[in-house]
Amino acid sequence: MTFDPASYDFTQAAGPVPIRASTVLPARRENVELQTADGHTLVGELALPETGEIRATLITLHPLPTHGGFMDSHVYRKASYRLPALAGIAVLRFNTRGTGSPRGTSTGAFEEGVGERHDVEAAVRFAVERGLPNRWLVGWSFGTELALMYGATEPVASQVEGAVLLSPPLHRATDKHLQLWAESGKPLKVLVPEHDDFLQPAEAAARFSLVPQAHVLGVDGAKHLWVGEKYAARVLNEIVGHVSATGGNAAALPTEWDGPAATAAS
Template structure:
């Protein structure tokens, strides 16, 4: 059966709570490959701007959690940054303009390490890309995949940290993005020698439409779980319902 926008594939899902160094509790969910299979890689998801309705359930991140554990053997960790609300609940604290969220990013990376989750990659979207670039270059992190990076908060010093680390950075930039388009993105990301900028024809900042979601998830899997690339568009196994 064809995998559609609303498809939920099997996974071992459980609610989680992240604990920050400044004593906040953040709500989230961990989705693991079904049947007790060990994941081959991990996505630590950093969602879009919460003051513009971004949250852990923002659709690309939700669909990553619904599909990639079964299709690619990838663990998907999603959470709400401080003060952010989704169906899972509301994380403690208040929006920190991308500064206080450094503790949120650190808590998610530490959780992945504590759980023994392998090969963790940051998957940031919009505001989440700023968090990845500013606070995510941790020794435990394998690399970063950035969806619609605006580069509003990111400084030259942040870029230099990633450049010095040698870690891969992949930016998926919509042709018709509202904030940063492919040509300018290539110029800005030239500060990171290992950065790769992929322009996506006809796409917009919010990646609305199943064809664009598939492009994103395919490019993610190409980097973090290459043996599973390209992702299938059909699934012959059981389906689940979206209950979280």
């Protein structure tokens, strides 16, 4: 059965409560489908602020589906739970081709990042057609490869402001892709865990030196999957600070919420 985001049960506590991993804050959430140029249907969810302006839009690209990555990978799930309410940010999550989650399964099969070019283009096109402003690619692990390979070329480049990369392995993305980003002039924020399994901060800084506008930030104590509320919150703060209208340092998102909230199933 496809998960329905309208099924969250929101209740009002007597006062402020801590925002935990499973806390869902109010948003306008809807299941969406993205149509690729090569005929696939990708399933996803769009979470929008309940009220007020949309300050930025995150187009999220998930980790490797053959190793458990999907639209519900925990950092992206928490982004959709929190950022519409806390930061006025829209969050688009979707399963790349052949990937499944409680939301459903996208058609097609994993194509090692090649056919997924159409998936990136479909997601950006959807955001543009919905009129979502200040659009940023946010890639995590395999998703960073997609952002780097396809984010600085058309038709995507002119439709996004830049990208935020979480735990980039730089396996599929090459120096050629980094050079394209350098030529585009579009900003890159690169968050690299101290204990990453694939690319650690010193090597990441050397590799991304090809992109003068890239800001590489090593995160002490973190691992590739950003496990733990401390690290997930750090990532969300860094993303919000980077994509805000003024850009710059990490945001200081609230850690408590005084309003209706729901609890997601684990």
